[in-house]
Amino acid sequence: MADFLPVVIGGGPAGITVAHALSEKQVPSVVLEKDKQIGGLCKTVQYNGFRCDIGGHRFFTKNKQIQNIWENILDGEFMTRPRLSRIYYQGKFFNYPLRAGNALAGLGLVNSSRVIFSYLKSQLFPVNPEISFEDWVSNRFGQKLYNIFFKTYTEKVWGISCKELSADWAAQRIRNLSLGRAVLHALGVGKGAKVASLIERFHYPRLGPGQMFETMVERAARHGAEIRMNHNTVEVQHVKNQVTGVKVQTQGNGISIPCSHCFSSMPLNELVLKMQPLAPDAVLDAARALRYRSLITVNLLFKKTTPLPDNWIYIHSPEVQAGRLQFYANWSPYMVPSGGFSSVGFEYFCFEDDSLWNLSDGELIKIALQDLACLGFYHEQDYLDGFVVRYSKAYPMYENNYMEHLKVIRDWLSRFGNLYCIGRYGQFRYNNMDHSMMTGLLAVRRMLGEEVDPWSVNAEGEYLEEKAT
Ligand SMILES: Cc1cc2nc3c(=O)[nH]c(=O)nc-3n(C[C@H](O)[C@H](O)[C@H](O)COP(=O)(O)OP(=O)(O)OC[C@H]3O[C@@H](n4cnc5c(N)ncnc54)[C@H](O)[C@@H]3O)c2cc1C
Structure with missing residues (x-):
């Protein structure tokens, strides 16, 4: 085991929060991120002056500690935006x-x-x-x-x-x-309490969610965190119920990094399958049974301003393949170049072995253009260009028996005193970024000796959107 070196697997909101919190206490750490860009699901991808989210990311939390971090990190760059999202069904918009x-x-x-x-x-x-x-x-x-x-x-x-x-x-x-x-x-029927209103405004970084996490990483790196991009964790080594090191693949090479503590925000089932020595068969079976849904965003760019006022629209019409549309310029005008441009993110949900996942970018853009023709929100002559972003494992799947599998995995992992499972797919939780960040903060406090539990973060996302009464 390393003398004292916490290792963080994954550079999304959860992992970055850990590195940032440790750096504030002058504790060094190493973040291992397999992607070439920081931010995980909250990264902002850039293409010829256009910026896109992996799905739109509202910054909204009822947790004051997280809100303070956001405001402190971005200061004047953290905008307040109006929220409008509607449902589109059979050619009609339904307010929500x-x-x-x-x-x-x-x-x-x-x-x-x-x-x-x-x-x-x-x-x-x-x-x-x-x-x-x-x-x-x-x-x-x-x-x-x-x-x-x-x-x-x-x-x-x-x-x-x-x-x-x-x-x-x-x-x-x-x-x-x-x-x-x-x-x-x-319609005048239904029973029980009044329907709660939704939050009408939310915060959003001027340059998209990636700006928040890129700024946090810069700060953490100035105070002792080492950020290693393109480092894919392939093995987590343990001895006598302690994690002792991780093995990563980077540029074709395998490197071993000893560690004193391990914070893992990589998919929970991948963590289990990568533990060395191997977990017992029943635990491996439980890990193989957990599934995730992946997300493809096809971003279409237009030389015309956004024709609708919505931040996003749910598409319930079955004849359109996309599930949701994001109008990025309505999130922040700085997401598109100035001078009358706009962009729309068409979201397609799939498994990695679906044919959709393996289509070329050109074929995916063609599907989005067909969907657009069906919806009729833009004229064909306004279309400029398109680009595609694939995010593997975006949604943990709550299938009928997932709780049993999760229990088997958690019971087994609980023996490792210096291993902290954090974040959305690190805990197999359908959560929001504030929850992910909170799991990171609790894990750091636990590492430093407090009796707190990173699994205790409440992740009821829809509930958290309701206005306080
Ligand atoms: C479409 C969509 C819309 C959303 N909208 C909102 C919203 O409006 N508001 C909100 O608060 N939340 C939203 N969320 C949720 C939010 O994105 C997540 O809660 C948050 O990003 C999770 O952060 P994380 O660090 O736990 O995981 P991730 O962001 O997934 O980060 C995990 C990181 O680990 C890395 N990694 C994985 N495997 C390895 C490995 N083997 N080695 C090294 N690195 C690895 C990944 O590359 C990734 O960077 C949305 C999610 C989706 C899918």
């Missing part, structure tokens, strides 16, 4: 939360009555037992509403039937703030 007039106009009288009848039916004859996402949603909102507003988008994102998605996931992500409740309220 829905207003009665908008819901009725969008759905029409016939569909609205069907929604009401199917809701009443679900209250009289609920599905029992409630196992899947479909059961959970249709029991609360009725089958018709589920079909219109939940099924298509959810299946685009997860690539599996809503019958196979766990009801836990719905309960955790949808909770009180539900589109379904909003629609039922708008």
